[in-house]
Amino acid sequence: MIRYNLSDKDILSAHRLWRRTKWGNRVYLISCLILIVLISAYAELMYDDLNMQMLMRIVRVPLSIALLSLAAGFIASRAALRNFKARFQANKPIELSWNNDTITFEQGVSLWRVPLQDFRSWAMNDSILLILRRGAIWDPIPLRALTHDRQADLLDTFTKAGITRAKLFPF
Known part of the structure; x- marks a missing residue:
């Protein structure tokens, strides 16, 4: 026996490890990012006079998705820890x-x-x-x-x- x-560190480490076993979410996210990059490259080729503001909008989308993904991971880890601490025993x-x-x-x-x-x-x-x-x-x-x-x-x-x-x- x-x-x-x-400990809190154990729960956070376990949650991060569990998230790494979830391929489906990441494959979907990476597919979306690749699609956005391809669309932005196509838009650049289609329009020769693409100004900097449009380019920044195109670049902002994948960066926003990546940052949201990181934030969601952080929030989910903290929620797992909060749920663990809320248990009676x-x-x-x-x-x-x-x-x-x-x-x-x-x-x-x-x-x-x-x-x-x-x-x-x-x-x-x-x-x-x-x-x-x-x-x-x-x-x-x-x-x-x-x-x-x-x-x-x-x-x-x-x-x-x-x-x-x-x-x-x-x-």
Whole structure:
């Protein structure tokens, strides 16, 4: 059994890692940016007398989208942290155990026994091991709580259960 507390830094790191597994949003955003750049290049070719004001409007659109995307990511991370802190037992330690069939999380008076087949993938960065379920449900485990052997055992359990490593978007 492993016992740990989640810190604010853990939750923010886990949320950033979870967002990197969401390819669809970024592919859509990048597609929109490419389309805007192509349209602005076409507009420049069509109109030889394109003045600086029009050019600035064209440049402003992709920059605005990029800044809005960054702001949305920041706001979403803070919302995840706020939701975590609002939980009744957020400050209580979590006890983690696993076998070949389930992963068990115990916190205060709550007990979650999650069958391994309910997990779809996992991701890891330098501070968090993130177990991903369906949709926006994820379970963070700080790496500081796992010894190297326990981490290897948990990842081996994932491999045996068919839980694959998530593909991460670069940013």
